[in-house]
Amino acid sequence: MLTNIEHIGIAVKDINASNELFTKLFNIAPYKSESVESEGVTTSFFKINATKIELLEATNQESAIAKFVEKKGEGIHHVAFEVDDILTEMQRLEKEGFILLNKEPKHGADNKLVCFLHPKGTNGVLIELCQEIK
Ligand SMILES: CC[C@@H](C(=O)O)C(=O)SCCNC(=O)CCNC(=O)[C@H](O)C(C)(C)COP(=O)(O)OP(=O)(O)OC[C@H]1O[C@@H](n2cnc3c(N)ncnc32)[C@H](O)[C@@H]1OP(=O)(O)O
């Protein structure tokens, strides 16, 4: 079952500059920074009550974030939903005809297993499923 929005991912060009900007906006500093080599990104996370924002800067040119920023510029890159059982949700969504971008859950940032759905099948919005690793 999809429960709540886990985070909103924002693609940025310069994470240090964006950390300063969003710290001013939210009046709170990021609680965490983490690089995820497999995704070619450096991230930082802000928490405003129940709302979590993930900033992502590309660390190489093959990264999804580098391609996105080059084509579309900075901005909202994906919406991530928390799920209680990622394997069950992946099977259900595949049966419903959604395009899974990874067939096995993979390790994301902030202690999560993640799976992405292709934006072609979701009205142009890249969706991420996240299950907390316990
Ligand atoms: C930090 C880890 C993790 C977490 O724990 O939270 C993350 O969030 S990692 C985030 C970065 N990783 C990913 O996004 C992985 C999943 N994404 C992909 O596999 C690819 O980006 C993609 C969605 C399959 C697109 O890749 P590709 O086909 O190689 O790129 P193109 O540039 O050719 O785009 C094709 C097509 O798709 C449109 N597009 C691309 N990205 C997005 C997006 N984020 N939202 C909406 N649409 C997107 C792109 O504009 C192209 O459209 P057309 O031009 O109309 O064909």
Ligand SMILES: [Co+2]
């Ligand atoms: Co994300």
